[in-house]
Amino acid sequence: MSGIVEPPVPIALVHGFASSFDHTWRKNGWVDILGDLGRPIVPVDLLGHGTAPRPTDPAAYGDVDELVNAALPDGSLDAVGFSAGAGVLLHLAVDHPGRFRRLALLGLGDNVFGGTEPMLTVDALEGRTGPEDVQGGLFRRLAESAGNDPGALVAFLRRPVRRLVDPELAAVTCPVLVVLGDRDFIGGADRLVAALPRAELVSLRGVDHFATASDFGAIDAVMRVLAEPEV
Numbered sequence: 001m002s003g004i005v006e007p008p009v010p011i012a013l014v015h016g017f018a019s020s021f022d023h024t025w026r027k028n029g030w031v032d033i034l035g036d037l038g039r040p041i042v043p044v045d046l047l048g049h050g051t052a053p054r055p056t057d058p059a060a061y062g063d064v065d066e067l068v069n070a071a072l073p074d075g076s077l078d079a080v081g082f083s084a085g086a087g088v089l090l091h092l093a094v095d096h097p098g099r100f101r102r103l104a105l106l107g108l109g110d111n112v113f114g115g116t117e118p119m120l121t122v123d124a125l126e127g128r129t130g131p132e133d134v135q136g137g138l139f140r141r142l143a144e145s146a147g148n149d150p151g152a153l154v155a156f157l158r159r160p161v162r163r164l165v166d167p168e169l170a171a172v173t174c175p176v177l178v179v180l181g182d183r184d185f186i187g188g189a190d191r192l193v194a195a196l197p198r199a200e201l202v203s204l205r206g207v208d209h210f211a212t213a214s215d216f217g218a219i220d221a222v223m224r225v226l227a228e229p230e231v
Contacts, residue, residue, distance in 0.1 A: 009076045009101060011226065012042040014068060016083030016107060016213070018139050018153055020050030023146040024082055028214045037227060039078075044071055046085060047156070054152035061159030065091045069099075076101050078226055082213045083107040084156075093172040094164065104177040104222045107212045109189030112164045122157055125150040135185060138210055169195040176200070177225045179218045181207030200225075 011034055015024035021043040025031055031041055045052040047064050055061070065088050072079075078101050081089040086108035093100055123129045124136025125143065143153055169192075176196050180189050181204040193199040202221045204212065212218055 008037075008039040009078055010040040010042050010073055011037070012044055012072050012077060012079040012089075014044045014079065014081040014085030014089055015046065015049065016081075016085050017046075017156065018049070018143040018146060018148055019082075020146045020148070021045050022050065023142075024085075024213050028219075030080075030213075030219065033219055033223065034226070037223075042072060042077075044068055044085070046088070048152035049148055049156075050146070054149045056149075056151040056155045058155045058158035058160075061156050064088060064156075064159060065095070068092065069096065072099075078102045078104075080104040080222055080226075081106065081108070083209070087112060090164070090169075090172070091162070093174070093176075094168045097171045097173065100174050102175050102177075102225060103172070104179065104225060106179045106218055106222075107181075107184060107186065107209050108178065108192070109180050109184070109186045110191045111186045112192055113166070114163050122154050125154050125157075142210070166191070166195040170197060173197055175225065177202065177221060179204065179212065179221055181209060181212050181215070183208040184212065185209055 013021060013025045015021055034041060047061055047067055048054050068088050069092050079089050086105035089103055090105060090112060093103060121136045121139050124133050124140045129136050143150060176199045178189050178193055178199055179202045189201055193201045204215050204217045207215050
């Protein structure tokens with residue numbers, strides 16, 4: 001009598017602000033590399049990005065987290081998020097304990113407790129800044145290369161965002177990998193890692209925020225964690 005074979009656990013991929021599933025994950029080789037694990041890939045485009053609808057009213061973005069949750073399959077699930085996408089996944093893990101088997105959060109750190117104001121990026125997307133706004137300029141070029149609508153991105157930035165507090169993170173009992181470049185403008189992730197019950201931090205030497213998703217060190221770390229047997 002043969003035993004029951006469990007179906008492979010899907011892997012959801014959630015991109016960052018101003019990008020898309022194709023631009024972050026497919027273009028950088030993640031889809032092909034993770035495909036070697038023989039597991040289904042769940043593509044997610046955040047509202048206002050990629051193939052998703054692109055409303056320009058910030059009020060339309062109040063349920064971004066739950067829209068992502070609704071797009072994910074039921075049952076055991078691993079997820080990888082970058083930047084804004086990582087923030088969405090962390091909120092879902094807090095609000096829905098047990099939702100994920102494993103999480104990998106890239107380009108996210110202590111900003112989850114109170115990030116910087118996005119006004120400079122808004123000004124850049126609306127063409128009101130010059131070369132001195134380096135960060136905003138990079139986001140603007142990213143939006144252009146990913147084919148996104150600046151008006152929708154501005155609305156996304158202006159959506160209401162709930163800041164997490166340390167005790168909430170105790171609900172995230174699954175293993176969490178935090179991957180952050182040591183040149184990321186976010187800063188550090190020590191507080192985030194300390195607040196999560198089962199977190200591991202991987203620091204990428206010489207890597208800034210925008211290079212994180214294309215850095216092989218990030219891909220290698222995520223592959224290692226996702227390939228580990230469940231305990």
